[in-house]
Amino acid sequence: MSLVVILFVRQEMKRREQDREWAGRETQLRDAVGLAAAQGQQIVERRIGEFEKVVAGDSAQLREVLLERFGGLNTGIVEQLAAGKTSSQHALGEFKDEVKGVLAEHGRAFEQRQGEALKALQDSLLAGTKDIRTQVSESLSKSSEDLGKKVENLTERTDGRLKEISGQVEKRLAEGFEKTTETFISVLQHLERIDEAQKKITELSGNVVSLQAVLTDKSSRGAFGEVQLNSLVRNLMPESAFELQKNLSNGSRVDCMLFLPDPTGNVPIDAKFPLENYRTMVDPDLGSQDKKTAAQLFKQDVKKHIKDISEKYIIPGETADGAMMFLPAEAVFAEIHAHHPDLVEFAQHRRVWMVSPTTLMAILTTAGAVLKDEATRRQVHIIQQHLRALSGDF
16 A cells, blocks of 8 residues: 555656646746847847937838837737747647546556555465464464373372372371370370379378468578479470570579460569568468558569569560569469459569469460470471472472
């Protein structure tokens, strides 16, 4: 289509150039005729002047003759100009007709050639399209066969890997269940031992000094709390999950440090609880005023101990954001929660959690379950790694 436009533009440009050429020729002819008339008139006037000088006497007659001759010459020139113009216009019209005929003939020839070229192009496109369809069909058929073979091979490999992974998963799950069962059995055995120990302590309580006598001395009181704490932690937690008498970066030493998974982190536990004023507060032989004074001192001791634990054992980046204060007697735990809620609120504000032997046992049991769950998740990560390795084969 662009070739047709180019040919048409060229023909139109040629036609316009020819029109301009003829217009230029007509202008030149008109200028030549005007120049010849002007020159003729100048010659006649010059000759009249000469005749006027030579024949002064016959000037009027000579002028009339010359004027008649000039009029005849002028008429002849005008007629010649009119005839030349008519001839030029006639020739120009014939040339225009001839040009129109040539353009029409070229247009018909161009349309014919254009039709033939379009037909040839259509035939070529149809033939090329048929060839392309044939080649595409053959290529798709071959690609489908190759893809089918690859998918079949990949399916076989995947089945093999899945069977292998399934066997490994079943084996590890079975091992995990066995370990979990063994752990539960061990926990039950430890609980039975604790029950037996409590029974023995109850039986021997009549033959040993009273708890108040034991807790009178600070060192004895601290040792008693540490013994209870050590017994509970060792019976309910694996050795790798805690450390007794753990030294901290600030120079302090905590009675026990639990190593729990994130986000909990390392949880310190203190077992040195002040019980002197509590013993005085519950002494039945004292008066009400003395008991009231002892109760105020007991609250001050507990508050100071909470503050000390918060400042010594809660270290950002090293320990968890909270610590536990172990109360070696259930009665002390019940007294604080029942009659001193302000101490509980102060401890929570300082992020110190008060625990008794019973509540600590529940906490340690939960922590053990969390550790087992973390170990199980690690096994899941191993399974996921194998699955990722398998996905890389795809």
